Amino acid sequence: DQQVKQNSPSLSVQEGRISILNCDYTNSMFDYFLWYKKYPAEGPTFLISISSIKDKNEDGRFTVFLNKSAKHLSLHIVPSQPGDSAVYFCAASDKGGSEKLVFGKGTKLTVNP
Amino acid sequence: NAGVTQTPKFRVLKTGQSMTLLCAQDMNHEYMYWYRQDPGMGLRLIHYSVGEGTTAKGEVPDGYNVSRLKKQNFLLGLESAAPSQTSVYFCASRTPTRRGEKLFFGSGTQLSVL
Numbered sequence: 001d002q003q004v005k006q007n008s009p010s011l012s013v014q015e016g017r018i019s020i021l022n023c024d025y026t027n028s029m030f031d032y033f034l035w036y037k038k039y040p041a042e043g044p045t046f047l048i049s050i051s052s053i054k055d056k057n058e059d060g061r062f063t064v065f066l067n068k069s070a071k072h073l074s075l076h077i078v079p080s081q082p083g084d085s086a087v088y089f090c091a092a093s094d095k096g097g098s099e100k101l102v103f104g105k106g107t108k109l110t111v112n113p
Numbered sequence: 114n115a116g117v118t119q120t121p122k123f124r125v126l127k128t129g130q131s132m133t134l135l136c137a138q139d140m141n142h143e144y145m146y147w148y149r150q151d152p153g154m155g156l157r158l159i160h161y162s163v164g165e166g167t168t169a170k171g172e173v174p175d176g177y178n179v180s181r182l183k184k185q186n187f188l189l190g191l192e193s194a195a196p197s198q199t200s201v202y203f204c205a206s207r208t209p210t211r212r213g214e215k216l217f218f219g220s221g222t223q224l225s226v227l
Binding site for chain 1: 117144146148153154155156157158161163171203205209215216217218219220221
């Protein structure tokens, strides 16, 4: 039973446009959400996070939005750059088991020049 | 500062062989993790440890064993490798000091079991 779902395996956007990556979750006990970025042959690296007490967190070109009633979060990248081409993983932390992160399957973003 | 270091980076095994993957971190982190990444499956937690001498099962623990004899090291063992264990393995660590603290990942071990 997948608790964190990234339903789009891939996304392609033009350089300079907005990239929107989506993530849905089923567990109401999740209270922290994180996005990781992964390049081929490298480990995932942390990008941005959001607490469940907030609905938005911004860091430069990256903004994460959280809609708790819909159990949905999204990562916006504006403007998108070719160097943003990577696999993006959504992850969540459970209040009752905060030592573990549950990851989605990832979305491969391709930013075309 | 090396962060999280995994050895080896690549390995090919025959079915039934055994091996140990080593993870070392120099950030004094309490928590350490082993994940596997398979195409279309994302990152799945194998085992984790919340401190020296402690280990716990994750989502897909079968066929693997782990040990955390020293705080900085977390070993993942395959006693009898199977082709289904062909995967990319990632070690990660973090501090438990606050909620939602991020994981730091190693660069991965590509394992093929023939």
